[in-house]
Amino acid sequence: MERGHSKQYYVFSPFLRIFHWLMVLSIVTLFTTGLYIGDPFFIGSQGLEPTYAVTGRLSMEIMRFIHFAAAYIFTVSFILRAYGFWRNKGDRLFPHFWKKQYYEDLLDVFLHYTFIKSSHKPCLRNPLARASYVALYFMVFIEIITGFAMYTMIKPNSWGAKIYGPVNQLLGDEYTVHIIHHYVAWLIILFAIVHVYMAARADFMDREGEISSMFSGVKFLPHEPVDIGDITDGKDSSVRDRKHSITG
Amino acid sequence: MDGKDSLWGLFQQRGLSRRSFLKVCMTITGILGLSPAMLPKVVSAAEQNPLPVVVWLHGHECTGCDESFIRSQSPLASDVLLNMISLEYSDTLSAAAGEPFEHHLEEVMKRYEGKYLLAVEGGVSTGNEGTFCMVGGKPFVAALKEAARGAAAVLEIGSCAAWGGVQAAKPNPTNTVAVHTVVSGKPIIKIPGCPPIPEVLTGVVMHYAMFGQLPPVDSQGRPKQFYGNRIHDTCYRRPFFNSGMFAEQFDDAGSKAGWCLYKLGCRGPETYNSCGNLRWWNGLSYPIQSGHGCIGCSSNGFWDNDHFYDRMPGIPVAKTITNADTIGLVVGGAAVAGVAAHGALSVLQKSKRRSGEHEEVGGPKA
Numbered sequence: 300m301e302r303g304h305s306k307q308y309y310v311f312s313p314f315l316r317i318f319h320w321l322m323v324l325s326i327v328t329l330f331t332t333g334l335y336i337g338d339p340f341f342i343g344s345q346g347l348e349p350t351y352a353v354t355g356r357l358s359m360e361i362m363r364f365i366h367f368a369a370a371y372i373f374t375v376s377f378i379l380r381a382y383g384f385w386r387n388k389g390d391r392l393f394p395h396f397w398k399k400q401y402y403e404d405l406l407d408v409f410l411h412y413t414f415i416k417s418s419h420k421p422c423l424r425n426p427l428a429r430a431s432y433v434a435l436y437f438m439v440f441i442e443i444i445t446g447f448a449m450y451t452m453i454k455p456n457s458w459g460a461k462i463y464g465p466v467n468q469l470l471g472d473e474y475t476v477h478i479i480h481h482y483v484a485w486l487i488i489l490f491a492i493v494h495v496y497m498a499a500r501a502d503f504m505d506r507e508g509e510i511s512s513m514f515s516g517v518k519f520l521p522h523e524p525v526d527i528g529d530i531t532d533g534k535d536s537s538v539r540d541r542k543h544s545i546t547g
Numbered sequence: 548m549d550g551k552d553s554l555w556g557l558f559q560q561r562g563l564s565r566r567s568f569l570k571v572c573m574t575i576t577g578i579l580g581l582s583p584a585m586l587p588k589v590v591s592a593a594e595q596n597p598l599p600v601v602v603w604l605h606g607h608e609c610t611g612c613d614e615s616f617i618r619s620q621s622p623l624a625s626d627v628l629l630n631m632i633s634l635e636y637s638d639t640l641s642a643a644a645g646e647p648f649e650h651h652l653e654e655v656m657k658r659y660e661g662k663y664l665l666a667v668e669g670g671v672s673t674g675n676e677g678t679f680c681m682v683g684g685k686p687f688v689a690a691l692k693e694a695a696r697g698a699a700a701v702l703e704i705g706s707c708a709a710w711g712g713v714q715a716a717k718p719n720p721t722n723t724v725a726v727h728t729v730v731s732g733k734p735i736i737k738i739p740g741c742p743p744i745p746e747v748l749t750g751v752v753m754h755y756a757m758f759g760q761l762p763p764v765d766s767q768g769r770p771k772q773f774y775g776n777r778i779h780d781t782c783y784r785r786p787f788f789n790s791g792m793f794a795e796q797f798d799d800a801g802s803k804a805g806w807c808l809y810k811l812g813c814r815g816p817e818t819y820n821s822c823g824n825l826r827w828w829n830g831l832s833y834p835i836q837s838g839h840g841c842i843g844c845s846s847n848g849f850w851d852n853d854h855f856y857d858r859m860p861g862i863p864v865a866k867t868i869t870n871a872d873t874i875g876l877v878v879g880g881a882a883v884a885g886v887a888a889h890g891a892l893s894v895l896q897k898s899k900r901r902s903g904e905h906e907e908v909g910g911p912k913a
């Protein structure tokens with residue numbers, strides 16, 4: 300077993316892991332229903348009176364309902380993300396842009412990914428990936444505010460419309476908001492393709508439990524990771540205790 | 548009319564009954580989108596407030612808004628013009644013309660300084676010192692600034708005045724801008740539309756005539772009672788949308804059956820106007836009812852959001868036009884291919900690394 304002499308590190312809290320899988324499910328749902336809403340490419344319940352057709356099969360009404368429900372679940376799931384961020388240092392994935400060390404590690408990983416170096420320094424949380432998560436959260440943020448801007452304006456006098464409505468004005472007009480929402484959705488899917496590949500590749504190359512860490516929260520590294528300091532020197536004793544556990 | 552009379556005063560002068568006056572007040576309440584409980588306020592306003600003096604300027608535009616305005620049915624445009632406001636200057640509706648008429652404008656501006664309502668139709672061309680649009684021998688932008696100085700409030704009538712309009716379309720050679728870009732420090736209200744619905748126009752003018760102030764506006768500065776809802780949320784074809792019944796072409800069975808025009812590029816889902824509930828020509832019809840999708844003529848920048856008959860805007864890519872989904876698919880496919888290639892190289896890299904480690908360390912697995 301390759302894990303024989305690896306050390307086990309507890310990295311991700313359950314809150315982050317549940318959030319992650321909720322995000323996966325909702326993004327898949329949002330993307331597929333969103334594609335239909337943007338371009339209703341299959342025929343709905345034609346041949347019926349609208350009165351009966353609305354609830355029949357996968358009508359636009361039902362697609363929109365699923366889309367909005369998934370959007371709410373997605374948005375609310377960020378509470379888990381924030382809670383994990385607060386409780387567990389391992390969840391704090393924001394790249395340390397202000398540290399020199401970060402750029403050195405980033406370059407190291409980049410050289411490995413471009414096949415110039417055969418391996419990169421061992422790290423618990425890949426610096427390049429961390430930068431990409433910032434990009435992802437930014438895209439998700441855009442999706443949420445543009446989405447709610449369109450959604451809440453159904454009731455222009457509601458409090459939601461008061462918060463999000465001005466987004467439409469900020470971005471020019473509401474048509475532009477539709478377009479931005481549509482394009483950024485595609486960008487998120489591009490991120491997902493690369494993200495899934497990168498995780499699978501990391502598992503294949505280094506066998507450090509990259510994919511399983513999103514279920515179990517732990518990673519296995521044969522060498523001391525360079526970013527170990529990020530998750531240890533905190534006040535949170537529960538994290539410190541657990542990272543000491545060693546499998547043999 | 549010297550602009551001092553109230554509506555009730557006018558009724559008395561013409562020997563009309565109190566009963567018909569109250570009827571008119573009730574109608575006005577309805578048209579203004581006010582609740583019936585507001586009737587007493589409307590009545591007292593109509594009894595006391597003097598009718599407003601209106602100066603109506605025309606800039607960079609097609610006068611289509613005038614065409615729309617004169618077709619107002621309830622109230623009749625003629626009623627508004629002759630009985631409810633005192634239209635002192637309008638270069639398209641007046642019989643007078645020429646220098647004496649321009650002179651009259653100056654007099655009006657002096658006499659009612661700070662009191663008259665300025666209605667502006669058309670964008671303001673600012674390129675080449677404004678000479679792309681000349682009115683009465685001077686650039687419109689100068690005429691507008693002069694007229695705005697003494698105005699009590701400014702109405703931006705039509706999409707040109709409110710947003711710049713078609714002549715502001717990219718690349719905007721005349722550098723046309725909206726009225727509020729050059730006029731500031733006055734209460735301004737937008738009445739966008741290309742043209743606006745006649746009843747909306749008269750409604751806003753009447754609101755001002757009644758209450759002496761502009762109606763409540765939304766975050767974009769448009770009167771809430773008329774631009775509060777999307778056309779899509781008030782559209783009578785909405786049940787077809789919700790059921791997924793879409794006309795695919797202008798000559799197919801769905802189009803004949805009156806199904807939703809979403810896939811034919813309808814901009815109802817992002818356009819705020821009263822077409823869905825007020826409709827046009829006294830409720831006769833509106834674009835969607837006549838079988839053509841909304842083009843979003845009251846939205847900012849609608850003129851650049853082509854193609855009007857596609858849901859998504861066309862993106863010109865080397866001799867062809869495509870859309871976001873096609874681009875997404877192509878780029879997504881490229882990403883998958885790239886990832887696969889990278890994966891293959893990674894496998895090579897790993898096997899190389901392994902053999903390298905075997906040589907160096909002589910044994911231990913990676």
Ligand code: SF4
Pocket residue numbers: 778779780782783784785786788806807808809813814815816835840841
């Ligand atoms: S015709 Fe246009 S406004 Fe009416 S329901 Fe369809 S998309 Fe919406």
